[in-house]
Amino acid sequence: MAARPEGTPVWTDAMFTDAEGAKTFYEDVLGWTFAEASTEFGDYTQAYRNGKAVAAVVPPMPGQDTPPQSAWCLYFSSPDAAATAERIRTAGGTVLMEPMRIGDSGTTCLARDPAGVVFGVWQPGEHEGFELEGEAGSYAWAEVFTREPEKSDAFFTSVFGYGSKRMKGQDVDYRVFDLGSDPVLGRMTMTGDFPPDVPSYIQIYFAVDNCDKAVEAAERLSGRRVFGPMDSPFGRFAAILDPQGAAFAVIDMRTTVGEMPEME
Numbered sequence: 001m002a003a004r005p006e007g008t009p010v011w012t013d014a015m016f017t018d019a020e021g022a023k024t025f026y027e028d029v030l031g032w033t034f035a036e037a038s039t040e041f042g043d044y045t046q047a048y049r050n051g052k053a054v055a056a057v058v059p060p061m062p063g064q065d066t067p068p069q070s071a072w073c074l075y076f077s078s079p080d081a082a083a084t085a086e087r088i089r090t091a092g093g094t095v096l097m098e099p100m101r102i103g104d105s106g107t108t109c110l111a112r113d114p115a116g117v118v119f120g121v122w123q124p125g126e127h128e129g130f131e132l133e134g135e136a137g138s139y140a141w142a143e144v145f146t147r148e149p150e151k152s153d154a155f156f157t158s159v160f161g162y163g164s165k166r167m168k169g170q171d172v173d174y175r176v177f178d179l180g181s182d183p184v185l186g187r188m189t190m191t192g193d194f195p196p197d198v199p200s201y202i203q204i205y206f207a208v209d210n211c212d213k214a215v216e217a218a219e220r221l222s223g224r225r226v227f228g229p230m231d232s233p234f235g236r237f238a239a240i241l242d243p244q245g246a247a248f249a250v251i252d253m254r255t256t257v258g259e260m261p262e263m264e
Contacts, residue, residue: 003077003079003124004077004129005077005179005182006076006077006078006160007076007077007159007160007184008076008077009142010075010077010124010128010129011055011056011074011120011122011129011130012055012056012075012139013044013055013056013057013058013073013075014055014056014058014070014072014246015058015059015060015071016057016059016244017060017070017244018244019037019057019059021243022057022242022244023045023047023057025221025242025243026047026242028220028221029214029217029218029221029223029240030049030137030206030208030214030250032047032048032054032055033048034046034047034048034057035048040103041102041103043058044056044058045057049132049135049136053127053130053131053132054130054131054132054138054139071118071201071247072203072204072248073119074119074142075108075120076120076160077122077123077124078122079123080123081099081108081121081123082099082107084109084121084123084159085098085121087159091154091155092113092114092151092155093113094111094112095110095111096109096111096112097110097111103125104125105125105126105127106122106125106126107122107123108120108122109121113146113151113152114151114155115146115147115148115149115151115155115200116146116200117144117145117146117152117200118201118202134253135207136208136209137208138206139204139206140205140251141205141251142185142202143185143186143187143202143205144156144187144200144201145188145194145201145203146188146189146190146200147189147190147194147199147200149175149189153175153187156177156187157177160177161179162177162179162184163177163179164177164178165178165263165264167262168261168264169261169262172189174187174188175187176263203247204248204249205237205248205249205250206248206250206251207250207251207253208250208252209252210252211252212229212236214238214250215229215238215240215250218242221243223241224241225238226241226247227239231255231256232256232258233256233257233258233259233261234251234253234260235251235252235253235255236251236252236255236256236257237250238250
């Protein structure tokens, strides 16, 4: 696989207090299967769809009595995680975990932008990231939801060299970051519709064949529908909280309604 350009979303994972419960939930909702847990790396467990790696789940670190709220973390590709960490600091972000090599798999670090958005950086080794994208059960898209859009916009364009375009004529403040002509990440300004205790975050969209059925499966397993299903020019989508509080979205990109919005 050719190396992905720097700043391309390349992987996602989440920590769950009940890792087995998470496996059961996502197996039913997204059709995932799971590899054996890697005891060498804290029982890190990769998820697969049709035999191809799409994500991972991991239990809390040993001795971590009060693990943080479960959340999906998006990792951006980097040819040099240490250099990216320095740019993160220069741009006003915070490095939460210094670059660390994970065996022969690659090198990772965790960071937070000036508006509080947490994300990861991945310098690929043997693990190059997503083996499947844009198909049912795999990563489809991601959006930065931020309460301070000016800070997030300046940060991500500075660190990863993104171009940026704003959606025209809409009631929401929405931008798309791109690498050349390739859109790689959305940015939505959080309004008063969001509860005040919800911090800025990145929402992962997973592709599904049928949005409504995915929502039904999630609710049947004690997940909670937060928004939608809703039709859009990009697909029919819905936002969900899984039983352990991790937010994500599902989207059927084949079911589109309306004209694509103009960007400026």
